[in-house]
Amino acid sequence: MSTNDTIKYIESQPDYEGKQDFTITVYAEDRVGLLNRISIIFSKRKINIDSLNTSPSEIAGIHRFTILINESYEVVRKLARQIEKQVEVLKVYFNTDSEIIWQELALYKVSTEEITEKVTVERLLRQYGATAVVIRKDYTVFSVTGHKEETDALVKALEPYELIEFVRSARVAIIKDSAGFHEKLKEFEAEEPGEERVENEFLDKGDKIFTM
């Protein structure tokens, strides 16, 4: 992102104190132990991680962590800086829900007998856009992709009909404004630091808040 998240954040939502969902995106080297180094930054402050996903990124050898937490802007900013400070972390972004496209995947195991017998169940599954992954005589596994509220709603709806098992994946998110990481990586690999390497949300917001 060439323009900074923070600037937009300041313009759109001046609330620094109130808690809300933030999605933290971390680009890092793919190294053993890094997950621990990142997760203790949260646990040290007794902050719970709502969901955490690790995945490859568009660049071979670079890992992408997607971390969802419910905290205030001030806290998230400090956390992001502590994460970015780790030697093997390349870059950290944090965004509110309006700045990202995100999905979660949920799996539901339901008794096959229930489904075949009760028309409501079938209608429910249709309504939530569930697709059958496995159909066996004793049970069927459905999957739903969507936001937490949607997958949660189906859990509630299925409760009366023998929901045998439920699991939901961590959030994965794409940042709306992101142009990917290829260009940024070139800057990081250059020995002489370029502008990107001095990018810093504090410094970049400096002229916005400087008042004298």
Place this chain on the structure above:
Amino acid sequence: METLQDTATKKATTNSPTFKGSGSQMLLNALIEEGVSTIFGYPGGAIMPIYDALYDYADKLEHILVRHEQGGIHAAQGYARTSGKVGVAFATSGPGATNLVTGLADAQIDSTPLVCITGQVFAHLLGTDAFQETDVINITTPVTKWNYQITDAKEIPEVLAKAFYIAKSGRPGPVLIDITKNAQLQIEEFEAYVKCNHIRSYRPKPKVRVEFIEQAAKLINEAKKPFVLFGQGVILGNAEKEFKAFIEKTGIPAAWTIMGEGAVPTDHPLNVGMLGMHGNYGPNVLTNECDVLIAIGMRFDDRVTGRLDKYAKQAKVVHLDIDPAEIDKNVKAEVGVWGDCKETLPILTNLVKENKHEAWVAQFRDYNQQEIDQVITPELYPTGEEMTMGEVLRNINEICGGDAVIVTDVGQHQMVACRYAKFNNTRSNVTSGGLGTMGFGLPAAIGAKYGAPDKTVIAIIGDGGFQMTPQELGTIMQFGAAVKILILNNRFLGMVRQWQQLFHDKRYSFVNITSPDFVALAKAYYIEADKVDERANLRKALETMINHEGSYLLEVMVGRENNVFPMVPQGMSVSEIRLK
């Protein structure tokens, strides 16, 4: 896409030849390439191949056998602090490695560059609860800047090069490298050792952005009551000269955190003293009166700021730091200048106007006079029968003239030493600032002496702290480190007692500590020693200690229930500092 892993670490070339040998030998070669000459360590099962190789390197690497791994790492810290080089400590797996943890935490919070090498069980035994196996990488993750486990000797040169680069660059810190026994034994043909100077995911030193320095200069130029706070960043950045030039041109009074003490000589006219809980009166009170607060290489520790929501609220804050995570962490900055102060300070000095701020500096002098009358004179020139810690420090200043290295432990004596010791030179004050590690003083003094062999090194330690790591007397005995050990004995855990007196209705709960015969203890280690319990003998005893060739222990009996003042009680504002 090319394989990025290959380009993750770029290297400069040096001329060392290809080398065939064991991983252990390669490790020691790497240390020599990095300029290491002194190692503090303790052998054990899982690090035996390295010690076996060390046998043949005795002419190039001096190994100091400590008596406990905690002593080893504190010694490495002391060495790093006085020499400015990376301190190196060796320990074996399991308990050897866990004994390093306190020192790692101390070095992490005080930004001390260290490379610690721990042995580890054979790679095929990892995770089997093997003898002396412990998950040292995970145990030490929160207290290291970086750590890494080597299971294949081929990794040794590159990982060691990274370790030294990470430890000393940017904001320095401790690095731990865990090496499995098979990797230590493995025979390999190693390529020429190349030092590391770039890691793509690591930005130790940002490019300086002049526009923010311009904003800072504008604030400083318009300020009527500017005030500088400086910390160890000035020392770590080797920017003492640049810092002095800045305050001298602007005429801004400057106060230090205990980690920054000595970056400017004690008697410099713009050095207005110590910040924080037991700091000087003027700097604390006037923090809440200044209009621009310029923080340089310091991190607004709670012991410095007191109650944050009443801290310098009237001031516009300019914060210069190499670590972006420090800017806005505790105190919101109006202007943050992210960078190495060695680079940013000269640019700033160039942009600021010459000034004197005479009336403002005089305000500090007025407060100082009040402090002298009410606190300092009674402490340095006591009229009562009991000796004070302050008068001991005054005598040391008179004898050494401010040229000694003063190493302290933690507690009342530490605060008194920081308040009253005179320093002419940088890298002369070695103390455990952030972590407050009792037991730090004695081993750190050993390392400090190796790091500054030409200086007089005085370890000032309380009777409590001394009893946490007294085993290092054995190291002094064996290696002859000429450390002057000064025990200020008040027969209490004095700082805790002071708090219990002031804030817990004098309910003295487990602060009454008895001591062995320290003189006899020192003599048991063949270290010369003496004890003073009256003022008449103090000066002569101190002179004897300081002029003695080699190590010496002096125990001074001081008043039991003396308190360190001024004091900003915890949870209070810096302007609510108490003089008594």
